[in-house]
Amino acid sequence: MKKYMQNLKCVALALCLLGSIVTACGTDKSEPEKPVDPEVPTSGDVTLFVTTATRSQDFAKKFIDFSSKSNMSPNTITLNPTQTFQSMDGFGAAITGSTCFNLMKMSQADRTRFLKETFSETEGMGQSYVRIAIGCSDFSLSEYTCWDTPGIENFGLQNEEKSYIIPVLKEILAINPQLKILGSPWTPPRWMKVNNLKDLQPFNSWTSGQLNPAHYQDYGTYFVKWIQAMSGNGIKIYAITPQNEPLNRANSASLYMSWEEQQAFVKTALGPKLKTAGLDTKIYVFDHNYNYDDIASQNDYPARIYEDPAAAAYIAGAAFHNYGGDKAELADIHNKRPEKELIFTETSIGTWNDGQNLATRLMEDMKEVGLGTINNWSRAVIVWNLMLDTERGPNRAGGCQTCYGAVDLAKSDYKTIKKNSHYYVIGHLSAVVKPGAVRIGTSGYSAEGVTYSAFKNPDNTYALVLLNNTNDIKKITLSDGSKHFSYDVPSKSIVSYRWK
The missing domain is CATH 2.60.40.1180 (Golgi alpha-mannosidase II)
Known part of the structure; x- marks a missing residue:
């Protein structure tokens, strides 16, 4: 009996060691490795x-x-x-400060493995387009811009870029050098804000306010300096939007910018500043919801901006989110100005839409976000946070407290990953549809x-x-x-x- 118990202990120890090896190799604890089936083909047409x-x-x-x-x-x-x-630009997710914080909490081996699975053309999904914030977002580690004190000598990338965003982007670019990067600000520096365009009183708040027209040129310089600073760190910025969710005053970092304001800013400052600096960075206007947040005066926001030929000349197209309205708005804007591009830049899952229930969300998100936007002329599909932790963070007060990531990383070990619908939606597109692909017609079966x-x-x-x-x-x-x-x-x- 004693010898039998010793044998059992040996078996248990061996199993424990084997489990440690599997865990060290980064296997998803919820999904044990499956044996290779000799009947399954390993190549084919x-x-x-x-x-x-x-x-x-x-x-x-x-x-x-x-x-x-x-x-x-x-x-x-x-x-x-x-x-x-339309031609396709790519597919991906937002690389926020929170995403990068979580990625940097992982071991180097686990992080590399995940990034290869996500971005590698040969070893993974080949995701090819990411969105980052210019300054802070509601998924940043603090509230800041890169120019919080007047005087051009005070411009500079901050700790979030230097310690988190840039290191992660460099790792991704080493895996996929063709990665496209879109930058969007949540707020300009507060010293550029006013309470409204009538009173023009200083508005020292991260949330809401409007851009002082007296600072249009300064804000144009801000974009140029940021693009150049990122370039100096090996990060080429493919495109920008002038403002994330310009009709949303309530985000933890935000700015109200009507189509009239955005048109004037692009025409008189942003476009000319990029051109003078010799930057080929694309400008996509709007970057907000299909329904224009039900503000009647802002309906057809991008099309209204395009009505000024001088402004339109600087603009590649428009970006959209889906927190209100219907994807058919993409086709409507395309039909109004078919020569202008469309991209889809944000959607989220969370507690409000049963975001971790794959049985529901996988179907709905591919229908509405993946194929739904593409079949309505979108050239790109980008979802919100690539990675959050299992406490839906880190995040900022006043921002989304109920969002899930495309994947969620266990805060208990910074190793175990739960993959959600957005990860699969983007992966299924990026794995087979490559940047530069052209959407083509079909006929026959439908159901x-x-x-x-x-x-x-x-x-x-x-x-x-x-x-x-x-x-x-x-x-x-x-x-x-x-x-x-x-x-x-x-x-x-x-x-x-x-x-x-």
């Missing part, structure tokens, strides 16, 4: 990624071959590369609950992302006109395809 709402398939990579049989399926989706829509979009990549591969928001398995055939293949799409799932 078509690469697929599959995620089900039940996580029975968790961004599972699969391969299938083209069919050698005649295509007689009535469930065939046929690609039409001669019908083209209630089935949504999809097709693309031709710069390398001449085809891609299609499909949502099956039904309770049935859908045997769907895809044809590019010369080759075809079929796959049984699981119920309540997303499948991404890519093939030559």
Whole structure:
């Protein structure tokens, strides 16, 4: 009996050591490694990624071959590369101060592994577009701008950039050098604010206020200095917006900026300052909700700005969020000015929308945010925080206290990661649709609950992302006109395809 108990102790010790090794390697504690199935193909003509709402398939990579049989399926989706829509810029999430704080709490090995899984073209999802704050946001470690005291000699990047944002961005750029970066301010320096444009009284508050027209040129300089400072640290800024949520006075850091004000600022200061500095950084206006926060005078905000040709000449297009209104507004703005670009720059999950319930959110978010914005002319899809901790932070008082990240990191160990719907939505797009891809037409099969979009990549591969928001398995055939293949799409799932 004694020898038997000793043997049991040896077995227990071995299992404990094995568990330590697995944990040290960064395996998600909630998802043990699965044995390799010798029956599953490891290569094929078509690469697929599959995620089900039940996580029975968790961004599972699969391969299938083209069919050698005649295509007689009535469930065939046929690609039409001669019908083209918008080019795609990329997909990603916000790299906030909170995200970077959490990432820097991880061990170097675990952080590198996660960033490769997220951003690597060869070892992961290939996410390709991120949004950062110019100064603080409601998910920063403090409230600040990079020019809190008048006098150009007082401009400078702050601790949040130096210790968190820039180091993380450098790690990401080492993994994906083609990463695009969008910058958005939540507030200008407080000394540039006034209470309103009539009284023009100083407004020493992070929240609300308006930009003093007397400081338009100073604020234009602020953007130039920030872009140059980031560039000096190896961080190229691809695009900016003049103001995050310009119709939202209530955020912990915020500024009210009507379309008339934004038009004047871009026309007289921001655009000319970027041009004089020789910067090719794109400007996207608006950066707020589909419904313009129900302020009637601000309806069609971007289109109103474009009415001034001198302002419009500096502007690449408009950015939108989805905290109010409908994605059809994207198509409406596109139809008003089809030569101007559209990007989608923020959406969040949280306690208010059952944000960690993948069974609900995966379906809804791919329909509304992923494919929904793309099928309404958006060139990019960017969600809110890439990573928060399990206490939904760090965050600022007055900002969102109820938001989840695209992934949530356990505060108990800064190791265990829970992946939420936004991580999968962005991953399914970025894994197969590459920057520079063109959305193309399709014909054939359609059904209630089935949504999809097709693309031709710069390398001449085809891609299609499909949502099956039904309770049935859908045997769907895809044809590019010369080759075809079929796959049984699981119920309540997303499948991404890519093939030559």
